[in-house]
Amino acid sequence: MTDHLVGTTGPITAGGALAPPSDNGIRVIALLAAYNEADVIGTVVRYLIEQGVEVYFLDNGSTDGTVAEVQPFVGRGVIQIEDFGGGPGVSGDDQPFQWERILRRKEELARELKGDWFIHHDADEFRESPWRDRTLVAAIEAVDRAGYNAIDFAVLNFWPTHDGFASVDDVRESFVHYERGQHFDRLQVKCWKRTNARVDLVSTGGHDASFPDRRVFPIRFLLRHYPIRSQQHGERKVFQERRARFDPAERARGWHVQYDDIPDQHDFIRDAAELTRFDPDSVRLGLILEHRTVETLRADAELRAGDLAVLAEQKDLLQDKLSTLSSEVATVQAKLDAEWAEAAAQRTAAEALRAEMSRVESARSLAAETAQRFQEELTELRQAVVDGMETQARVEADAARLHGELERELIARRQILIETQQAHARVEAEATRLRGELETQLTDLRQTLLQTQELHARVAADAMRLRTEYDALRFAKDEMAREHRGASMALASDRDGIQARLEATERHLQSATTELTELRDSRSWRLTRPLRWIHDRLRQLGGLPPT
Template sequence: MRTRPSDFSVVAIIATYNEADIIGQVVGDLIEQDVHVYLLDDGSTDGTVAAVEPYRGRGLLGVEPVARDGGPSAGFEWERILQRKTQLARELDADWFIHHDADEFRESPWPHLSLSAAIQAVDALGFNAIDSARLDFRPIDDGFRPGDDVRRAFTHYSEPAPYDRLQIRCWKKTDAVIDLASSGGHDVRFPGRRVFPIRFVLRHYPIRGQAHGERKVFKERRARFLARERARGWHVQYDAVREGTSFIHDPATLTPYDADAVRLTLMLRHRGVQELEEALDARLAEAERRSPSSRPWRRTAPAVWTPSIAR
């Protein structure tokens, strides 16, 4: 795997809250791919910070507690965290930044390039932002234990919900004003943005077992969400989850992960193809509106790339 030159740097800014069973692997994988890490911890009580201590001085730039207006009981202040990430992207010395989650792994769409080397290639082509295709991996048994290799343990994924499909969370350092918060962290915005057409791989592991799902959803997330942020349409991912829900999935309802097939799909159904399909759909809809009796041919293929095409 080709690595980056020493004069090109990428920093992933990660916010954590009780992710001790996975955060060491996430940070270690980023550092192995020549990406530095800056951690914002939101008051974890499970040893999350201790899990990353071995990486201090080896790619972990710092660990910072999240500042709060109302102390530890203030809840999950996502907007404040996003604003701090934006501020750090102005202050830290790096060429590119990633707004990174604590339970995800990012990979290049080209298997011979590390994440950092792939970002550098995108930079050389004149682009300054990167979208990712998110794959939500689900447990199909309850066997995962802390210390297990997460990516080996979870072999099946589902497509993300519509509100999670846009993942433009990697960008080149700029003097322009960066807006990460207005989209809830899904879509970094700034003047002159040029998004690379091929999405990168984002492997997401939000729930790692039954007990983990019950604790995370009912105690560590929903109970901490702020009403003012919920009113903006944020934090809806667990709305349909009820007490007694099984977090263990039937593998027949999921897609087995095939890295080569996923990467091929990323190449074939890139953002440029999607934009052409959406423009065609708009023209067809307008033609039908003007002359409904003509019923022009309608394209039946999905306009938005979905990993299930790789089945």
């Protein structure tokens, strides 16, 4: 679309008026999704186009001729009709109502379409400027020129007060009584300026378009909402097309609560006396007077009222002191009343009465000064309480810190004690084991020593016996050698016997030598030292063969 219906625009001035218009228009696109809204969608789309707003239409599988109502506007304000249902041949009645899917598609369109501002729009609502003489686009351009990039809306829900609405009627003229939106519809930041950052609609279920560096215009725009248009429409929409198709996962997130309080057999036709008749001037004045900044200030005032209530309780603590002053004032007032009565009866006492009145005024001044002193004392007392609370907080924080440090130190020392006890137990066990091994080895050494001593005694006896025999044999041998020359014949006859005895003796010596050698090789060097000495001594004497 190349032509835009742009009205007078300009920055915001005092009192909510608009400054002179600019020459440059802006492109505003409404991202409008609908399901079975044929009786009202044509009026809504026509109104948006008249206001200078282009429409990108998402059809969510409508079966009642909704698309046919929008089709004549394609190319004349409607950019495109996108089939956003379940596909060809699949109606919305056969699939769940997935609101998150619609919101994410609108987020994508806000990035893809070449618009300056975007509106997250529904099929049964009319969005209007807070200034009656300005179109919606002109008002949005004024907000843009004032330096803001987001707009909030005030929701008015218009309910049917009769059951005669027809699709050829303008719903705004048929139903003129409304009530304010409920608490879950209070936040309606659904119009924003194009931004390079991603705009998030999903997080709040489409109620609050959020993005970095958002600046919301303080004056809300008007949103006229017509969710139900007749008894039959209400029963079909609420019980068949909405509640029965809401996605359970989205319900678990707190979405789709607007129809929770509607029972079966509900009468959707409302009594006009229970509603407010729409007065556009009054409503717009309210939007300007009760804007977002005022609401913020009112919330702050409520918080301050709570603080004042606390101060009032503290003030009661000084009431006893003030009661004394009140008694004095009451006494003076009683005297004043008596003197005025006397003046009425006796005009001659007028001067005295004036003097008494002067004294009363002095007393009142004194009372005021006393009240001022009490107020100063009260201020000092409040400051002292604040200082005491801060000191107490610091002391408690230090105590908590020291307690934590002591707890950690105690835990560390307990851990060291446990580790020490465990190490001591391990040392005790190791000492016990080593003591047992040493006792076992000592017993073995004692037994070995006894055996070695016994063996030493046997070896010594055998060595003495063998030495004696050896000496006797040598002596006999020498004798035989001397007698050999004279008795060769006798020696020859005895040679065999002597040789046998020598061989037996050598075998005996050889056996003893073997036993000594084995004993020397199988025992420690210290224990076999006596045996080695005997062995070496016998070898020196020539009684043992070389080993």
